[in-house]
Amino acid sequence: MCGRYVMAKTTADLVAEAEAEADANLELRQSWNVAPTSDVPVVLERFIGGPAGNGRPVRQVHVAQWGLVPGWAPDASAGARAFNARSETVLEKPTFREAVRSRRCAVPVQGYYEWKAGPGKTKRPFYVHRADGALTFFAGLYEWWRPARVPGEPGSWLLSTSILTTAAPDPADVRAAGEPSVLAELGELHDRLPVPLTRQGMAAWLDPAAGNPAALVHRVVSEAYTAAAQWTLAEVGPAVGSVRNDGPGLLAAPGPDPAAEPALF
Template identity: 30%
Template sequence: MCGRMALSLPQDAMAQLFQARPANDLPEVPDFNICPTDPVHIVTSTEDGPRSLSAMRWGFVPHWYKKPDDGPLLINARAETVADKPAFRDAVRVRRGLVVASGYYEWTKDAEGGRDPWYITRQDGSPLAFAAIWQEWTAADQSRLRSCAIVTTAATGAMTGLHHRVPVLIDPPDWALWLGENGKGAAPLMRAAADGVLGWHRVGRAVNSNRASGPTLIAPLRNGGDD
């Protein structure tokens, strides 16, 4: 699963890394507590133009919603069913993107039921590129909202100790295929990362609040306490 994330990569560095043209309305970075319904940085591609780095609402809005909160908040899409679910099946065929993050958070529970947060990153220090699907939704007043969901799959190996679901990561050699630039056949990319790709450490419980901010949220917790 992916329910909270952080991004510290400068916008010009993101644009260069993904060879994408940056939009003018990108969210400010760094942001160490990106929450559902916040705008996220997403890379998309079209057949007749360059890649774009733009902002989209994290929380996919199906076309039949009368307003963005007209139903469940769809921040994730399961890889096992994304091609069949009415909300997602068209998007996964023709509207795939890469949500950029430096890391994301997951939670475990202690003996008393308290929520202990962990910060998860790539061990090689490179940014995460989450497999995503997106859609443009049109309101009754004809205003438009672009939104996205992150594709998740079953966790494997050591990651199962943190959570049974993980976001699908797309490696650089596969970016073009996932974005639809290298034809079809992207379904095999919807798998868990191999053991050793990701690493994680405990962080303080301050991040349990969606109002918390600042780089201390991702600092390793060294004293064993709650803060």
């Protein structure tokens, strides 16, 4: 699952890492606590200068609402319930099945937060990110939505997005196979995993002329653990749990528990 993430790089850095184009007026808001329904950057490819076969595919960076709103939705509130899309059902669910056929994108993040269940009802937040500091690009979907036209008013389009998720690695299987230990840690952290794209997988996923969406979903899911093996986990403090908190300080390790007994010397 992915319910909060970090995206604080500059527009120039994002465009460079995505190997994309961006409008000169594009402005991205830095955030260390991105929550659903926020405006977020997405990377997509569209044909410029003509339809598929005549135009050229151009990779672009746009800003979208995190929470996909299908074109048939009566209002934009539908997006609040569709910020993640399960890979197992994305081809059949009415909310996502049209987007997965021809409106696929990548959602760039520096890392994401996940909460690990502890004793009782306690949960400890962790920051999951690439060890080398590079961006991760999650497999995503996008849609355009416009409210019912009001006579005399032009109306406006809303671009929205959702992040594809899959089952997290099974820790026992990871250890038995001798695979990177971070995969076992991810399996112990949560039973779902946002799908990270490999470089080659991202090119295939974004291709607007690609057919067979089932094969594309299968490919990016099958490569997800390979991409996730580059991640590392770091425990952070509970402040990340509130959307009112933001800033680089959220990535700091948690301080000592004030309720803990003092050390004896």
